[in-house]
Amino acid sequence: MRYGPAPLTRHLRVHQDRGHTVLEFRGEIDIAAAEEIVPHLDAATAASDARVVIDLTRVEFFDCSGLRLLFRARHRVPAEHGRLHLVCAHPLTLRMLRITGLTRLLPPHPTLDAALERPGATSGPV
Numbered sequence: 001m002r003y004g005p006a007p008l009t010r011h012l013r014v015h016q017d018r019g020h021t022v023l024e025f026r027g028e029i030d031i032a033a034a035e036e037i038v039p040h041l042d043a044a045t046a047a048s049d050a051r052v053v054i055d056l057t058r059v060e061f062f063d064c065s066g067l068r069l070l071f072r073a074r075h076r077v078p079a080e081h082g083r084l085h086l087v088c089a090h091p092l093t094l095r096m097l098r099i100t101g102l103t104r105l106l107p108p109h110p111t112l113d114a115a116l117e118r119p120g121a122t123s124g125p126v
Helices: 031-044 064-076 091-099 112-117
Strands: 012-017 020-029 051-062 083-087
Touching: 012 031, 020 031, 020 064, 031 064, 051 064, 051 091, 051 112, 064 083, 064 091, 083 112
Parallel strands: 020 051, 051 083
Antiparallel strands: 012 020
């Protein structure tokens, strides 16, 4: 039986998958959750050649604080050297990402496998 690593916070679990650091956001991503997540997000995106996936599959609520986290990650991972993927299939969250234009900068994938199967499908230019 395999066990994944325990969550770092109530709202975040971090693990490695196929050479990428996966930040799995969980529960309600609001201003309090964002404060817990920022240090871990910054650590995962610190290297110029960072390979990061932000997985929103287990998110139940996502507000502008969550959007700020995604924009922060996009700004910290340069497209020319790093890789940043987003996993999101929730219709309301996807709608918010489309309205804000974030889907153009960070095209969402429906599953973690889909994000990691296509190495060329990364975030676009800022």
